[in-house]
Structure formats: structure tokens, C-alpha cells
């Protein structure tokens with residue numbers, strides 16, 4: 001059973017609003033996440049990343065509606081069972097969220113209660129969800145959690161405003177780890193932080209995952225943050241997955257022109273500075289998606305077919321990666337090597 005995934009998402013679609021004016025924020029997203037694996041999700045702002053998180057964790061609020069799909073969470077351990085997330089009752093979802101899945105949302109930096117000391121915040125979570133723990137045990141666990149995220153125990157006595165942004169984010173991660181979840185979902189957890197702190201936190205997350213073995217979905221608009229953290233990367237555009245590949249392969253050879261554009265939008269973690277070009281144009285109106293590929297109007301490689309037919313996400317190169325792009329369809333002179341302007345970390349890829 002150890003190769004059973006922790007999470008399976010099939011054809012998940014989410015819209016905001018009903019009828020012809022609905023914005024199709026997530027369309028037919030399918031993926032599965034293995035135990036202790038890190039999946040990076042990248043895409044420009046507005047590509048549906050947060051909506052995907054809300055959809056698969058049942059945090060979606062009106063006018064958001066799930067218009068199709070399945071989300072299965074396979075709870076491991078002695079009491080192994082599968083939770084059908086989209087149809088489970090509220091009580092089961094609450095249990096799942098606390099005991100097995102931790103979610104750190106985009107607004108996390110302001111999520112700490114300003115009038116509560118950090119120690120009290122952590123203690124509350126343990127008191128409510130680990131009722132077998134005594135006070136001293138909770139205190140020891142709180143110290144242990146802070147140590148895990150690289151904070152000294154004296155921070156337990158501090159209020160959130162007495163901490164830097166990076167320290168507050170570490171506290172959020174400590175809270176996410178408090179109940180030893182199997183899956184942690186992080187939606188742009190570091191976006192509000194400076195670049196150096198972001199990278200410190202990402203490398204600490206990597207070490208924590210090595211040590212504790214949780215699976216993680218890490219969402220960012222900055223693809224360069226993922227190369228050292230993620231096992232696999234999914235790239236989203238206009239609510240769809242347009243490319244999925246093992247992280248290093250995605251970096252070595254992006255297959256979707258949008259992925260290439262994203263790579264050229266952010267500086268690499270290490271290495272020479274190059275001029276960042278970004279992607280010309282802007283994402284499409286999700287209430288009125290084009291008939292063909294949604295990226296075609298911005299794509300330097302677009303062909304006639306791209307204007308009229310939307311390519312499905314299809315396996316390429318033996319099936320360990322996939323792309324939704326006509327450049328790689330059978331009958332075309334594929335695989336196309338897209339030009340690269342920077343070399344990621346290590347340089348020797």
C-alpha cells in the first residue's frame with residue numbers, strides 16, 4: 001500500500017457564478033500526489049491556483065461552485081480509509097483538515113491572532129486536537145515545533161507584531177506541522193516576504209519534508225522557487241494544467257511555451273543574472289475563454305490549429321511527463337526544443 005497516493009484529484013472543475021457569465025477558474029484538473037512527495041504548482045496570478053486549493057480542500061465559498069470532478073484523500077496508517085472529499089459531511093471534513101491535511105493560505109501572514117502570544121496559539125491547537133496531552137507535554141511540543149522551524153523557544157512569549165514577516169511565516173509552518181499531517185498545502189506562503197527570506201523558508205521546508213515525510217502541494221507564481229523543493233511541477237494557465245513534469249526535467253526542457261515564458265519571468269535561484277522578459281499580453285477572460293488554446297493569443301509558436309482546437313493534456317516522452325500543446329502532438333515535427341535563456345541551479349542540468 002505504500003505506493004498508494006495520498007491524494008487523487010480527477011477532472012476537478014470550479015466556476016465562480018452560474019450560467020454563461022460564470023468564470024471557469026479551474027477546468028478538468030487531474031493529478032495524484034504520492035506519499036511524501038512535493039508537488040509544485042506554478043502559474044501567473046489569476047490562473048486558478050488558489051481556486052484549485054479551495055476546491056480540493058472544500059474551502060470554496062460562494063459564488064464559487066464545484067462543477068465537476070472527484071477528490072479522494074487516502075488516509076494511511078492502521079485505520080486506513082479513503083475520504084471522498086467532495087461528498088463527505090462537514091464533520092468528516094473538519095477531522096480530515098485537522099488530523100491529516102494542513103492548509104496555509106495566501107493570507108497567512110495576517111492570520112495569527114494579534115492579541116495572542118505565539119505559545120498560546122500553538123497550545124490552543126494542541127489542547128483542542130490532542131486532548132490526551134497534558135500542559136507540560138503541550139509546552140514541550142510547542143518548543144519542539146519552534147525548533148523545527150528554526151525559532152528559539154523564547155518566541156513563544158512573543159506577540160505576532162513582535163516578530164518579523166519571516167518569523168511569522170515560520171510560526172505558521174510550525175502550526176501546520178503541529179498535528180503531524182500527511183499533507184500540507186501551501187498557497188504562496190512566502191510571496192509577501194523578501195527574496196532571501198523566501199528562499200531560506202523554502203529550503204527549510206525541503207529539510208522538514210525530508211525529516212518528517214509529509215507530502216506537500218506548494219503553490220507559487222514564481223517557478224524558480226520550485227526547482228529545489230518540488231519533485232514534480234504542474235503549470236497552470238487559465239484554470240488548466242498545461243504542463244506537468246518532474247521538476248528537473250521541466251527546468252531542463254520546458255515543453256509548453258507558457259512554461260518557458262514563466263521561467264523567463266523570474267530570475268533563477270543561483271547563477272548569472274539575465275534580463276527577465278516576462279510574457280507579453282495578459283491572461284484571458286475566464287468568462288469567455290477562446291475556442292482554441294487559451295494561451296494562443298500570447299504564444300510565439302501558435303499555429304492555425306491552436307486558434308480553433310484546445311489541446312488536451314497528453315503524455316509525452318514515454319509518459320512520465322505531459323503537456324497540453326499542439327507543438328507536441330503526433331504528426332507534428334515534435335519534440336520541439338524551446339530555447340532557454342538561463343540555466344537553473346547547479347548549471348550542469
Ligand code: ADP
Nearest residue numbers: 016023025044045046047048049050051052286
Ligand atoms: P491565482 O491563485 O492563480 O492567482 P485564483 O484562483 O485566485 O488565481 O483566481 C482565478 C480566477 O478566478 C481569477 O482570475 C478570477 O477571475 C476568478 N475569481 C477568483 N475569486 C473569485 C470570486 N470570489 N468571485 C469571482 N471570481 C473569482
Ligand code: MG
Nearest residue numbers: 049050051106
Ligand atoms: Mg492565489
